Amino acid sequence: MREWTKTPLGAAASLVIILGMPANTLAQTPRYDLLLKGGHVIDPANHVDAVTDVAVSKDKIAAVEKEIPASQAEKVVDASGLYVTPGLIDIHVHIGHGGAPLDWFTPEGRAHTAPYGIPADLALQAGVTTIVDAGSSGAETFLLEKQEVIDRAKVRVLAFLNIVANGMQGGLEQTVDQMDAERCAETIKKYPDIIVGVKTAHYWTEEPWDAEHTPWAAVDKAEECGTAANVPVMFDFWPRPDRSYAELILKKMRPGDIHTHVFAQQFPILLPDGKINPILAEARARGVIFDVGHGAGSFWFRSAVPAVKQSFIPDSMSTDLHTGNFTVLSLTEVMSKFLAMGVPLEDIIRRSTVNPAQEIHRPELGTLSVGKEADIAVLEQLNGSFGYVDCGFARMDGKVKLVARMTVRAGRIVWDPSGLSMVEWEKARPQYFNMPGPGHPAPAKADDFPR
Numbered sequence: 392m393r394e395w396t397k398t399p400l401g402a403a404a405s406l407v408i409i410l411g412m413p414a415n416t417l418a419q420t421p422r423y424d425l426l427l428k429g430g431h432v433i434d435p436a437n438h439v440d441a442v443t444d445v446a447v448s449k450d451k452i453a454a455v456e457k458e459i460p461a462s463q464a465e466k467v468v469d470a471s472g473l474y475v476t477p478g479l480i481d482i483h484v485h486i487g488h489g490g491a492p493l494d495w496f497t498p499e500g501r502a503h504t505a506p507y508g509i510p511a512d513l514a515l516q517a518g519v520t521t522i523v524d525a526g527s528s529g530a531e532t533f534l535l536e537k538q539e540v541i542d543r544a545k546v547r548v549l550a551f552l553n554i555v556a557n558g559m560q561g562g563l564e565q566t567v568d569q570m571d572a573e574r575c576a577e578t579i580k581k582y583p584d585i586i587v588g589v590k591t592a593h594y595w596t597e598e599p600w601d602a603e604h605t606p607w608a609a610v611d612k613a614e615e616c617g618t619a620a621n622v623p624v625m626f627d628f629w630p631r632p633d634r635s636y637a638e639l640i641l642k643k644m645r646p647g648d649i650h651t652h653v654f655a656q657q658f659p660i661l662l663p664d665g666k667i668n669p670i671l672a673e674a675r676a677r678g679v680i681f682d683v684g685h686g687a688g689s690f691w692f693r694s695a696v697p698a699v700k701q702s703f704i705p706d707s708m709s710t711d712l713h714t715g716n717f718t719v720l721s722l723t724e725v726m727s728k729f730l731a732m733g734v735p736l737e738d739i740i741r742r743s744t745v746n747p748a749q750e751i752h753r754p755e756l757g758t759l760s761v762g763k764e765a766d767i768a769v770l771e772q773l774n775g776s777f778g779y780v781d782c783g784f785a786r787m788d789g790k791v792k793l794v795a796r797m798t799v800r801a802g803r804i805v806w807d808p809s810g811l812s813m814v815e816w817e818k819a820r821p822q823y824f825n826m827p828g829p830g831h832p833a834p835a836k837a838d839d840f841p842r
């Protein structure tokens with residue numbers, strides 16, 4: 392073979408031989424690494440809502456077309472009966488351990504408070520390929536979170552920086568002199584690829600006001616940082632007589648700022664007569680964004696169901712996952728609640744992909760556009776009888792449920808618990824059956840696809 396390619400005659404002879412081969416022998420080098428075939432694609436960013444094939448080459452979306460031949464791909468996944476969507480985006484998650492020192496064996500490390508952050512890659516189990524940490528760390532602790540979690544995760548991790556320098560560690564979200572807007576903005580500008588905004592939360596919800604703790608201190612400081620760094624602010628908020636919800640969303644928040652936990656118990660979403668509060672539409676008209684931020688204490692059906700019935704649907708779905716709720720919550724579970732409330736699936740996917748991408752100013756995410764990073768969710772809609780719970784321990788019954796069957800992050804299959812992408816074991820290639828030993832190095836896997 393080597394001799395042939397050295398001479399013109401040899402090259403010509405090769406060509407003759409190739410032309411004479413059957414067509415299937417020619418398809419030795421597939422154009423695509425991965426092909427999701429026959430799935431119902433919902434890609435609101437590109438107005439796609441139809442049965443369509445999606446092909447991936449290396450880490451990028453390579454083609455989205457009606458009919459891509461299976462022979463053109465190294466790995467083909469039958470997605471018929473399933474939904475194929477851009478990898479989901481969850482803009483309210485808590486990762487990491489809470490800001491303890493990197494050295495867990497120092498006395499200080501041993502004394503740290505119980506971790507409230509979940510392992511970042513847990514999000515992959517719900518079809519989520521991008522999470523945004525919602526203020527677990529501040530300017531003082533961000534680097535630690537970056538080194539320990541963000542830089543090591545498979546899931547893409549972005550962050551809202553807490554206005555409080557020490558983040559959520561140790562109750563310091565109450566200490567106003569820890570809210571350094573200048574330092575906050577400097578840190579955001581230092582990590583523009585990761586930090587997408589500012590977060591303020593949990594500030595002075597019951598205690599009497601004093602000289603340090605004025606009603607709007609945390610909100611004003613967060614806005615000061617958001618304005619200086621030119622990024623949105625995410626608000627977790629508790630209304631009080633001197634600090635109304637109307638003033639927050641109609642005066643304090645800037646266009647593009649995000650109110651998370653919108654269906655928490657403390658917000659006047661409904662008027663006494665059950666009608667949706669008109670301040671929500673007023674706020675939306677000025678560009679304020681509403682986010683779910685379900686959490687362990689921020690989602691009540693008594694607000695959500697009447698609001699959705701009156702067509703008020705939060706702009707983005709999100710979990711507020713932390714160690715206090717990850718056993719009962721996931722993004723697909725939050726989405727399922729809205730599906731069970733009657734919101735169309737396409738609309739829910741929009742609020743879990745393109746909408747959050749726009750909210751965090753990352754329009755390249757949440758889409759299946761050709762050339763973009765191949766982040767994909769394969770979802771299944773189950774029909775049956777399902778119970779859903781809220782944070783007041785009340786139940787809502789539903790007939791539909793959404794589950795994630797497969798997650799692809801940058802072209803790698805990172806979640807496939809039922810083996811959609813795997814060969815039935817008896818049909819695996821010979822090396823799968825090898826026992827590791829001399830001449831048979833481990834691991835003996837059924838394929839070489841990156842997972």
Ligand SMILES: [Zn+2]
Pocket residue numbers: 483485525686711
């Ligand atoms: Zn939170």
